[in-house]
Amino acid sequence: MRIRRFTAILALGVAAVGLSACAEQINTTVSRYQAMPAAQGQTFFVVPGGGMANNGGLEFQRYAGIVAQQLQARGFQPATSSQSANMIVQFGYGVDRGQVRYVEDPFYRSRFGYGFGGFGGWGSPFHRSRFGWGGGYSWGWDDPFWYGGGVDSYVEYHSQIDVHIRAAGTNAALFDGRVQARSETSRLDVVIPSLVEAMFTGFPGRNGEVVKITIPTRPPARS
Template structure:
């Protein structure tokens, strides 16, 4: 993790390193099964932004062979989706020193404003490529400062006919971007890579970094 951070601070990130954990119990195979994506957080329900991300989740499930229902009432499977990003934390690091923040995935879950204990708290969130750091000339002795945002998504699937949960999982990441419009789609992509996966397995999956545009002088 420390090596990935240093690579990101040296220039621009090559990948977004995402941790994906999934659990399943008798998830129905995609044989005529229909689904509907709903907001796991009631405050997101009916929002235009949530609707945009829900379409991405629905698209991934459709690729896996499931069929989207017209309404949740008509669906066999209810997919509860949530996302979020915290306010970020500024870190200062001497060149060559390891930042303790970048320990093995910064603890069991996102704390304030993030994913923890199976749900998201605070406003919705998202994320981008590894450690886009910058050098602050106010510091000397090769000291760098950077802001780290933690973000993630949560997906839970309930089987209405069996009246029980059959799948749940999350994708988590840390980066210097807090742009939901870029982060959520990439976290969703990572989450559905190899879906549904092996129950209880945690994987590290990388996706492309956020692209930046360098503008020249106006003419």
């Protein structure tokens, strides 16, 4: 029993270190297609472009302001309205409700010589693909904690932002970008600024590129 308790404590300690590391940075996948003109003071206006952004209000204004700052830092100028802008920037963002993930402690496997996939070759009933699983076991026989430790759980959230830039008047496509990330927080004030920074790292990028960018998180801004 002491060994089991020690293993459970060790597993939780390792998990805590992992959570701490993930809280300090976000790994993103950035996709960009662009035909952007050279910055010569063209004006832009940011509008909702899907997801949570369609709710509008102060939340959208806050994150749209971060997008505007990034564009302004690259030589473009904010317009006072969409009618007076040379470019319309459609900005959308969102985060899902999260999925519980289970991680088997390798120390537990090596210590006791078995894992949860070792009973009759069935495989783990609760370790499935992100896109095809959800609560694949019932409490009781398949409860991973019934074995006395060795499995840790956490909630994984998927977040995304989209930025589409169109020429005002003609609606010609100038830029299409998407950033996706996984994190262990669903706080928009932590995730969205990091995704925006990833989007504009090396902006506008090469047409058709898909790159991995790691962005350090920052403390949430005080209201």
